[in-house]
Amino acid sequence: MLKGSLGRSLQALREEDRLAAAWPVACGRAMAERGQVVGFEDGVVRVEVEDGAWLRQLLSMRRQLAAELSRISGVTVSEIHFEKKGNYKR
DSSP: OOOHHHHTTTTTTTTHHHHHHHHHHHHOHHHHHTTEEEEEETTEEEEEESSHHHHHHHHHHHHHHHHHHHHOOOOOOOOOEEETTTTTOO
């Protein structure tokens, strides 16, 4: 119920902001504290992760997290790219 009402309340926000707000609900507080949504383009969410151990954990849950983010935020998510903090090249 909470996830559904969160999705409805986010509809006025930009897609990236909706995904960032949905992130802690989709993955739980402990994981959300180790990574954050830093971008969204063409269905791909970019998440910056604080270290290699959490990166591996999140990678193992990539499909489940993409589905949850999409469902909660109402934004179509085709994929999540995880990057270790400080390694993203623009």
